[in-house]
Amino acid sequence: MASIIFRTQLRHSSEALQFMLRKRFRRSNPESLFFYTLHKCASTLFSDYILNNLIGLKHVDYALDLYKGRLNLSSGKPLTFASHGYVYGPIRVSGMGSNDLIDRLLNAPTMSADFVSDKIALFFVRDPRDILVSAYHSFAYTHGYSAVPELRRRQEQNRAEILAMTVDEYALSRADNQVKHFTTIHQLAQACHRSVILKYEDMVDRFDHFSSQLTEYVDVDPHVLRQIQRRSRPRTQERENSHRRSGRTGGFRSKLEPATVAALNQRLSVILDCFQYPV
Numbered sequence: 559m560a561s562i563i564f565r566t567q568l569r570h571s572s573e574a575l576q577f578m579l580r581k582r583f584r585r586s587n588p589e590s591l592f593f594y595t596l597h598k599c600a601s602t603l604f605s606d607y608i609l610n611n612l613i614g615l616k617h618v619d620y621a622l623d624l625y626k627g628r629l630n631l632s633s634g635k636p637l638t639f640a641s642h643g644y645v646y647g648p649i650r651v652s653g654m655g656s657n658d659l660i661d662r663l664l665n666a667p668t669m670s671a672d673f674v675s676d677k678i679a680l681f682f683v684r685d686p687r688d689i690l691v692s693a694y695h696s697f698a699y700t701h702g703y704s705a706v707p708e709l710r711r712r713q714e715q716n717r718a719e720i721l722a723m724t725v726d727e728y729a730l731s732r733a734d735n736q737v738k739h740f741t742t743i744h745q746l747a748q749a750c751h752r753s754v755i756l757k758y759e760d761m762v763d764r765f766d767h768f769s770s771q772l773t774e775y776v777d778v779d780p781h782v783l784r785q786i787q788r789r790s791r792p793r794t795q796e797r798e799n800s801h802r803r804s805g806r807t808g809g810f811r812s813k814l815e816p817a818t819v820a821a822l823n824q825r826l827s828v829i830l831d832c833f834q835y836p837v
Contacts, residue, residue, distance in 0.1 A: 588614040590640055591776055592674065593647030594746060595682040596739055598692040599758055600790065601648040604682065608786055613777035615645040620664050621653065627706045629663075637663050645776075648682075651746075652739045669742065671749035678775045679750045681743050684758035685835050686736040687810040687822055690729040694720060698728075726818040729810075733825045740829040757833075759807045761790050 593609060595601050609617045620637050623629045639646060646668075654665050667673060698720040703710045720728055747753045752775060760768040765787045772778060778786075792806040811819065823830065823837045830837060 591645040592679045595648045596652040598689045599684040611782045674750045679753045682756045691810045691813045694725045694728040
């Protein structure tokens with residue numbers, strides 16, 4: 559009996575040692591991470607704070623560099639992605655097709671199954687109905703303009719089109735886009751052998767579950783996790799003129815007409831079911 563207990567303890571000690579060695583190696587020579595998401599999924603929080611504080615990884619936000627005019631766009635050279643030491647993102651799947659330049663330099667190389675299959679990737683999603691409501695208020699009123707003239711002209715045109723709609727009209731007009739974007743995320747996540755799908759709702763309502771998923775492939779300091787939890791709390795009062803109006807989950811139910819919600823539930827049924835969002 560004693561020998562069995564000893565062998566069991568020895569096995570557990572060996573497993574613990576192997577785990578510590580793997581973790582130490584991961585910290586000293588981490589593989590690069592790719593962070594995929596959609597517009598209006600707290601991607602600013604990830605870009606400004608979370609992705610800048612992953613242990614051992616240097617954050618590269620090519621989309622922001624393009625938006626701010628910090629890249630030499632005239633060269634047309636494809637962007638590079640190192641195999642170790644970097645976290646790339648947010649890579650917004652919902653940006654596909656909105657700009658030829660971004661598609662050619664950023665989206666085209668990162669949106670294929672072949673590209674992502676051997677990478678480590680996090681996919682962050684939110685209820686598409688909440689995305690639609692948030693996008694309406696953001697793109698119509700609060701979202702800033704790019705420093706790149708070509709991008710700014712498209713933003714101004716898009717804003718004028720949205721301002722001519724109600725939030726219900728906008729949500730219905732963009733529902734098919736949500737199906738396309740979520741389908742792309744699902745396909746990429748299926749192709750990636752080391753992937754995690756994170757949900758906005760878990761970050762807000764089930765943070766312990768969210769943090770355990772976030773740290774499956776990357777190391778995050780406990781202080782940073784506490785800051786993520788603090789920074790992701792919904793506002794107690796909605797701010798209409800703020801980039802982040804509320805942050806609550808399920809807010810679409812009070813912002814859209816019941817008939818609109820019913821129509822969206824039908825048109826989004828496949829992805830609502832796939833990502834387990836209640837009707």
